[in-house]
Amino acid sequence: MHSNELFLKDVAGFLGGYYAAIAIMNGIAALILWQRKHQPVWAVIWTTFACVMMVLGSLALSGSEATVPSLPESVRNLVNTLSGPVNYTVGTTVLLVGFFVYRKFFVQPMVAWSLFNVALLLMGLSMADQNFALIVMKADNVPIVGLVFLLAFFTWVATKQAVVNDERMLRGEPPIEKVNDEKVLVWPDLVYTELICMIAVTAFLLAWAILLPAPLEEPASSVKTPNPSKAPWYFLGLQEMLVYFDPWYAGVVLPSLVIFGLMALPYIDFNKKGNGYYTIAERKFAYLTFQFGFLELWITLIILGTFLRGPNWNFFGPFEYWSPYKVEVLNNVDLPQMFWIGLFDRPLPLAAADSPWYVQIGTILLREAPGLILVGAYLVLLPPLMAVTIFRRYYAKMGLIRYMVMANLMLLMLSLPLKMILRWTVNLKYIVSIPEISLNF
Amino acid sequence: MAIGETIRNSQIWKSIFRHPMPLDRRNRIVVMLTNFFLHLHPVSIKKQGIALSFTWCMGGVTFFLFLVETVTGVLLMFYYRPTLEWAYNDILALRDVTSLGILRELHRWGAHAMVITTWLHMYRVFLTGSYKPPREFNWVIGVILLLLTLLLSFTGYLLPWDQLAIWAITVGSNMARATPLLGYEGPGQQLLTIGGLDMITDGSDARFGLLGARFVGEETLNRFYVLHCIAIPLAVALLLAIHFWRVRKDGGISGPL
Numbered sequence: 001m002h003s004n005e006l007f008l009k010d011v012a013g014f015l016g017g018y019y020a021a022i023a024i025m026n027g028i029a030a031l032i033l034w035q036r037k038h039q040p041v042w043a044v045i046w047t048t049f050a051c052v053m054m055v056l057g058s059l060a061l062s063g064s065e066a067t068v069p070s071l072p073e074s075v076r077n078l079v080n081t082l083s084g085p086v087n088y089t090v091g092t093t094v095l096l097v098g099f100f101v102y103r104k105f106f107v108q109p110m111v112a113w114s115l116f117n118v119a120l121l122l123m124g125l126s127m128a129d130q131n132f133a134l135i136v137m138k139a140d141n142v143p144i145v146g147l148v149f150l151l152a153f154f155t156w157v158a159t160k161q162a163v164v165n166d167e168r169m170l171r172g173e174p175p176i177e178k179v180n181d182e183k184v185l186v187w188p189d190l191v192y193t194e195l196i197c198m199i200a201v202t203a204f205l206l207a208w209a210i211l212l213p214a215p216l217e218e219p220a221s222s223v224k225t226p227n228p229s230k231a232p233w234y235f236l237g238l239q240e241m242l243v244y245f246d247p248w249y250a251g252v253v254l255p256s257l258v259i260f261g262l263m264a265l266p267y268i269d270f271n272k273k274g275n276g277y278y279t280i281a282e283r284k285f286a287y288l289t290f291q292f293g294f295l296e297l298w299i300t301l302i303i304l305g306t307f308l309r310g311p312n313w314n315f316f317g318p319f320e321y322w323s324p325y326k327v328e329v330l331n332n333v334d335l336p337q338m339f340w341i342g343l344f345d346r347p348l349p350l351a352a353a354d355s356p357w358y359v360q361i362g363t364i365l366l367r368e369a370p371g372l373i374l375v376g377a378y379l380v381l382l383p384p385l386m387a388v389t390i391f392r393r394y395y396a397k398m399g400l401i402r403y404m405v406m407a408n409l410m411l412l413m414l415s416l417p418l419k420m421i422l423r424w425t426v427n428l429k430y431i432v433s434i435p436e437i438s439l440n441f
Numbered sequence: 442m443a444i445g446e447t448i449r450n451s452q453i454w455k456s457i458f459r460h461p462m463p464l465d466r467r468n469r470i471v472v473m474l475t476n477f478f479l480h481l482h483p484v485s486i487k488k489q490g491i492a493l494s495f496t497w498c499m500g501g502v503t504f505f506l507f508l509v510e511t512v513t514g515v516l517l518m519f520y521y522r523p524t525l526e527w528a529y530n531d532i533l534a535l536r537d538v539t540s541l542g543i544l545r546e547l548h549r550w551g552a553h554a555m556v557i558t559t560w561l562h563m564y565r566v567f568l569t570g571s572y573k574p575p576r577e578f579n580w581v582i583g584v585i586l587l588l589l590t591l592l593l594s595f596t597g598y599l600l601p602w603d604q605l606a607i608w609a610i611t612v613g614s615n616m617a618r619a620t621p622l623l624g625y626e627g628p629g630q631q632l633l634t635i636g637g638l639d640m641i642t643d644g645s646d647a648r649f650g651l652l653g654a655r656f657v658g659e660e661t662l663n664r665f666y667v668l669h670c671i672a673i674p675l676a677v678a679l680l681l682a683i684h685f686w687r688v689r690k691d692g693g694i695s696g697p698l
Contacts, residue, residue, distance in 0.1 A: 140605070143553035147560075154561055157494060158568045178697040180489035186482045187469045190491045197498050198505050205509065205554065209546035216536055219529045220607040222656060231613040232598050234556050234591060239612065248627050251616030262584045265567075266577035274570040276695035278495075283570065290567055439628035 005065055007130045012063030015127060019057030022120050026050040029113065042110055049117065056124070070128035071319075080317030085243075086424050088308065088315075092300045096291070103280070107160040116152075129319045135307055139215040144233055144306050151299065161278035175277040227311045227324055236305030237298050243313065244419045246430075246440045254416070258293075261409045265290075268406045270397050293413055332429035339370040364434060371432035375441065378415075383407035481685055483693055490694035495569070499562035503590075504681065506555040510593075513548040514670065516541075521600070523666035525659045528602035552594050559590050571695035579687040582680055589677050596669035599662060607657045610665070614657065617648035624648060 026046040034043035059067045071079075099106055106112065123145075126132045136145060165175040218224075231239050241250035273282040280287050308315055310322035333342075340348050351363035365372070383404055387395040395403045422428040432441045448454055449462070463472040473484045489495055520539065521531045535542040563583060566572055572580035599610045618624045622633060623646055630641040643655050653660035688694070 140553075143550070143557060147557050150557065150561065151564075154497060154564065157497070158565070161494065162568070175697050177489045177495065180492065181487045181696060183485045184488050184491070185466070185469050185485050187463050187472055187479070189488075190482060190486060191479065193491060193493070193498070194501055197501060201502055201505055202509075205547055205551055208550045208554075209543050212546070212550070213536065214546045214549040215603075215605055216532055216601060217604040220602045220604060222607065222658070224604070226604055226608050229608040229612045232595060232609050234594065235613055238616075247616050247619035248621050248624070252620050252624075252627070259584060259588055262563075262587075263581045266572040266574070266580050269573065272573070275573040275698065276569060276571060277697045278569055287568075294564070434628075437629050437631050438626060 004130055005063075007133070008065060008068050008128065009063040011127060011133060012061050012068070015060035015068070015124060016057045018124050018127070019053045019060055022117070022124070023050040023053035023057065026053065026117065046113075053121075060124075060128070068128050069125055071125045076129060076319040080320045083308070083315075083317040085304070085315050085420075088304060089300070089420065093296060096295055100288075100291075103159050104163055107156060107163050112156050112160075119149075119152075126318065131321050132319050135318075135322075139212055140233060141306055142212060144302065147299075148303065151295070155295075158278055159280070162280045165277055165279050166281040169279070169282070175279065177277040228309060228313055230305070230309075233302060233306050236309075237301035240301045240305040240309065241416060244416065244423055248438075249441060254412070257409065257412055258298075261293075261413070264405055264409065268398070268402055268409075270402070289410070297413070297416060332423065332427045334430045334433045335371045335374070335428060336367050336433065338426075338428070340367070364436060368432050368434060371430075371441070374431060379408065379411060382411060481689075483689065486693065487696055490696055496694065497561060497565050499558050499565055503555055503558040503562055506551050506558060507677065507681070509551045510548060510555065511674065513544050513551065514674075516544055517548055518670060523600065523662050525602070525662065528600065528662060532601045532603070548597075552597060556590060556594055559587055563587065569695060576687075576691045576695065579684060579691055582684050582687065586677065586680050586684060589673055589680070593669060593673050593677065596665040596673065599657070599665045600669065602662065610661070611657050614648055614651050617651050618643075618646065620647040 027050045030043040030046040030050065033039045033046065056069045059069055062068065106115070127136065135141060161176065165177075168175060230236060238251060238255055241254060244250070245254070269283075269286050271283050271286060273279070274286075307318065310316040310320075311324035311326070312328075314326050314328050316322055316326070336348055340346055349363050349367045351360045355363075386407060387403060391403070391407070394406070398406065419428075419431075422431075430440045432439065434440070459475055460471045461468050463469040470484050473479050473482055517535075520535065522528065532545065535545045566580065566583070595610070595613060599606045619627045621627050622629045623641060624630060625639075625641050625643045625646040625648075627641075627646075630639075630646070633640040643649065649655065651664075652658075653664045
């Protein structure tokens with residue numbers, strides 16, 4: 001408790017400034033809404049909100065436990081109990097799907113602005129929690145907080161224009177970008193925009209550099225392993241995949257496939273529509289596949305790996321203390337064991353040590369038969385099967401090679417969520433496990 | 442005014458800028474054609490192509506951050522020595538002693554920002570379908586630039602030589618140990634033997650090639666320093682030139698046909 005008071009004294013100044021910034025931001029928004037957009041009701045709402053933020057800010061400045069606005073202990077405990085890899089993944093998926101399905105509702109400026117404010121408020125309230133602040137305010141983690149807000153903002157910018165364009169095109173009108181296609185001179189219209197951008201970025205970077213010192217820990221020591229040891233934040237999605245796959249797949253093959261898949265993208269996407277303007281309706285499949293890979297598999301896993309994985313790579317709730325003594329039960333089983341021992345109640349096939357090489361290999365293949373057949377069916381049988389069923393139209397348009405590249409990239413990308421689900425539901429560790437050549441999948 | 446007039450009429454000024462101030466239409470066109478830095482741009486452009494809501498300006502910001510990283514990086518190189526003896530102490534001194542030690546903050550936060558703006562730029566290019574023909578190959582160059590940006594950031598991460606640095610690089614580079622066939626803990630490396638001798642050991646595998654040693658040590662620091670300051674920036678500069686050139690040659694900024 002005592003340390004909590006010291007902590008609150010420490011963050012009081014920051015929180016005060018934080019709430020004041022939200023208040024000023026909403027004050028400006030209210031002014032614009034009132035004078036330019038003639039929406040007095042919303043102006044009043046955001047003025048009121050700004051006043052509340054000012055009150056919260058002054059309360060936060062007190063720095064005492066009784067008054068600093070924070071989430072109730074019970075709520076924090078509830079969030080901690082509810083959060084885990086499964087709920088986190090399912091939750092973010094439901095959230096993103098919800099945003100997508102009801103995008104017409106969510107892109108309305110006032111809805112988006114409300115959500116933004118709720119997020120900022122929750123962030124401020126959470127920041128009064130010592131465990132939360134410790135992780136989120138870690139110098140190298142600050143960019144990820146920025147990334148999350150920037151991504152939310154730009155996704156909104158893009159979706160808003162896509163919604164408008166999709167509605168226009170439904171009415172037979174060209175996209176809004178087409179309307180605006182008169183030509184202007186680059187000097188002054190573009191050069192000045194660039195100049196202003198450069199000055200803005202410089203100012204922003206200077207402010208960031210002055211306010212937040214770059215991290216510098218103890219001198220390097222190859223004998224003192226920190227717990228947890230984490231890669232730089234942009235690789236933490238990959239590190240999170242290590243929970244489900246061995247390093248050769250999660251750390252080498254899948255990243256290479258991400259790069260290869262991105263490069264292959266323009267050659268796979270045969271859809272001629274949606275070139276040069278925001279649209280979702282005209283390229284739903286490409287849009288959803290990309291967003292699944294980027295927002296769901298790349299970004300949410302980075303957030304999970306950075307903020308919610310603590311010592312021993314155990315999962316910790318956002319308000320949970322990162323105890324190195326937390327123990328998680330690991331009772332994962334390989335598929336061959338499930339098959340031979342669990343299903344047939346007999347030992348794994350094992351060749352005698354002195355048997356000839358073909359017997360040894362044959363026995364390994366027999367032992368791993370269920371997994372090999374499954375993986376084989378997934379990668380070899382599924383693509384042609386899909387070509388004559390759900391992807392028939394695609395196959396006809398793409399031709400064999402392009403279709404096969406697309407289908408295999410899709411299946412390999414889906415191998416991650418599939419493995420996650422198998423781990424969570426039946427505690428599956430490896431589908432194929434051949435330790436003889438260090439091949440576990 | 443008179444001084445300004447005199448300067449603009451001097452032989453020196455006229456030798457640098459071979460045309461009057463870009464105040465009228467004709468000279469605004471001439472300035473784009475005669476200035477080396479401006480000639481990357483076209484003379485005129487579609488209005489929607491420079492709308493911030495369309496471009497987000499993220500490609501430009503990424504390039505600007507690359508320039509910021511180059512300038513701050515060169516200045517930091519004057520100060521920082523990539524050896525076990527000095528690396529950490531030099532960074533420490535940048536924090537505590539050196540005036541303008543803030544260059545390190547600018548460099549580090551600029552690097553993080555550059556990773557983020559690269560992603561946002563690609564996000565925009567995807568969402569507007571701007572990778573579609575005729576711009577397919579420029580997207581491919583962009584993906585390589587993304588990879589190089591991440592590698593720049595990754596190699597730079599080691600240089601402060603603190604706990605954060607070496608363990609992040611250790612965790613990251615341990616992946617190379619598991620490269621199929623070429624990592625000594627990777628699947629299939631057992632198959633690469635000649636007369637019972639392993640070809641892939643911890644002293645000859647992919648990770649060793651990356652680190653220059655069996656673990657993150659002085660050789661790694663040197664290797665990452667050279668990659669970070671010379672090899673990767675040169676590659677990035679070349680690819681950036683191609684990237685920008687292709688933007689023009691593939692029809693300028695994308696827009697509806």
